[in-house]
Amino acid sequence: MIKVSVIGSGNVAQHLVKAFSKTTEIELVQVLSRKKEAIAHLISEDKICTSFSELKLVDIVILAISDNAISEVSKNIFLENQLVVHTSGSMSMDAIDDKHRKGVFYPLQTFSKLKEVDFREVPICLEAQNDNDLKMLNSIAQSLSDTIFTITSNQRKALHVAAVFVANFVNHLYQIGYEICSQNELPFDILKPLIVETANKIKSLSPIDAQTGPAKRNDTQTINAHLSFLTDDNQKEIYKLITKSIIDNGKKL
Amino acid sequence: MIKVSVIGSGNVAQHLVKAFSKTTEIELVQVLSRKKEAIAHLISEDKICTSFSELKLVDIVILAISDNAISEVSKNIFLENQLVVHTSGSMSMDAIDDKHRKGVFYPLQTFSKLKEVDFREVPICLEAQNDNDLKMLNSIAQSLSDTIFTITSNQRKALHVAAVFVANFVNHLYQIGYEICSQNELPFDILKPLIVETANKIKSLSPIDAQTGPAKRNDTQTINAHLSFLTDDNQKEIYKLITKSIIDNGKKL
The missing domain is CATH 1.10.1040.20 (ProC-like, C-terminal domain)
Incomplete structure (x- = not known):
């Protein structure tokens, strides 16, 4: 089982948490959200944390947060040699703090809180610094979707x-x-x-x-x-x- | 059976001819097209005519032609007391020549020759000069579609x-x-x-x-x-x- 944590509680975070809960290949370890109530309807309370110090080392931390917050939030993750990816279409992979192994996990879809999405039809665009991390991202993406692309930051x-x-x-x-x-x-x-x-x-x-x-x-x-x-x-x-x-x-x- | 003839051979005409062929309530009497070959794959040859003098009196003549042609083509129809409707979204009902009973039969959909359309899901917007004609238009529309609106020219x-x-x-x-x-x-x-x-x-x-x-x-x-x-x-x-x-x-x- 690949161990995943998600940071965020907005549209993308909620849809990812829902989709991960349905897979058998992924263990959703923690969701970090400033407001517990924003995510409490989707996951058991013991998995929700509200401070960075509670975060456990996992295979991958997914930042499903606003573009402007990626740099600072990734600085605040104090896990060593952690693979950290963001879900943004417009931010460079390098927005993630240098102490992490970096990657991108960009689901190309319009997410509204009020509307269910079939994740199997959502193309997921991947980027990573090395082949091993790309392989892991690929496994996670395959557990959610039928369409996966590896593309450059410019693409x-x-x-x-x-x-x-x-x-x-x-x-x-x-x-x-x-x-x-x-x-x-x-x-x-x-x-x-x-x-x-x-x-x-x-x-x-x-x-x-x-x-x-x-x-x-x-x-x-x-x-x-x-x-x-x-x-x-x-x-x-x-x-x-x-x-x-x-x-x-x-x-x- | 309501007797219908169609004038035209473009996208809207072809989709209408196809849709009428599938109904049991409508008898498609004639299709008038300058070019026989444009419509020959959709209807038996004896029903295709190429000159206005061949047109028979029917319950309704549908002009599925370009906006600019409505006025002149309707002038060229020499049937007496004939109900003639156009299928245009933008032309007034009055574009039809005054010697006819006038109406509008506007299917609100994008028609391409290469793509099948399920007519039952196409809203049809109707307008007529009197209630009897509106009732007949309504019967024809119901034979094709589940959604019918009676709206004014301005709407x-x-x-x-x-x-x-x-x-x-x-x-x-x-x-x-x-x-x-x-x-x-x-x-x-x-x-x-x-x-x-x-x-x-x-x-x-x-x-x-x-x-x-x-x-x-x-x-x-x-x-x-x-x-x-x-x-x-x-x-x-x-x-x-x-x-x-x-x-x-x-x-x-």
Whole structure:
């Protein structure tokens, strides 16, 4: 059994703790959280600790904490020759304090506390300083997921930027759709099949082949009608910029 | 049996023809297409016609054609007291020639020739000039779909704009994710589970509750790192504008 401890109690920490509890290959030894109550519903109380001095030596300590805290928290771990990994898409492996063996264990998914996630479908991106540690990270990742990638820090940075576009920004466009529906007394539910189909299309078509709509057809009449319809300046700006981007993209082909 | 004819051979026409062929309540009488070969794989040849003079009087003629063609094509239909509907999200019902009983039959979905669609999950938005025609449209819609809405022309316009944001623009963000992956030798497949989960989250969470990412946290360090990472001016502009919109949205709450 590989012995793992998790530091943190946010979205990623909670989803990892839940996923580890379901595996037979991993022993979740401790969870370090400043607030016991944040994690108490997921793990027995004797496994929760609140101070760094209580941490036991394990095979791997996973920092599931905010990017800004990685450097300081890893300094506060006083275990010797400990493999410490973070779960951040954007931070370099070197953010971890030099006294540790370092690594990265980045699950590429959007985690919300209120929504269950099937970890077997979450791609996990790994990085380590040496082959042995990478092998161990790989075993842990395999216990959770069917898709594992070993990528460089620079590739991970690219992936994180791409993820912001295809998840965070996409969700904001859903929000704009929601607002337009509200303003016109339409239920947002009416858009949900379209939203799900637009995502599912990507499984079998490349985004360029899946593109439809007035911008793709360079249909200026509809584009202008939409711009006159929109009253919110911010929505207008976004409409103009992405429409221009789709049209320019078509010219490149 | 309700007798239906379809004019057109594009994405929407083809998906409608396929869907009608599977129902028992609808008799698809004719399909009018300038090019026989565009539709020949979907329907027996004796039902395909290429000139308006061949059109028979039916319960309803559905124009599944481009927005700009609705007015002229409907002028060319010389059947008397015929119910003629279009399938456009953005055109007024009045685009149809005055000699017809007019209506709208707008399936709110993204249709690509290469991808099958389950019509039962496609919301169909209806509009008609009188109650009898609306009832007939409702019967036809029920034979295809489980979700039917009667909405005004103005609501349909709003819905079409919202659909551009949550489908066409979203797909373009997938395209940007695809480009960032390509430039960094990452398979686009790695983003697909995130894309699908982002869409699925919307089934149980409102977009505002589902929002995650650096802009939502107002994490300027990560935002600036992403902006330095991006080299394409267009991608940078889109990143800045949507990030600002998410931050401003947070302030409104």
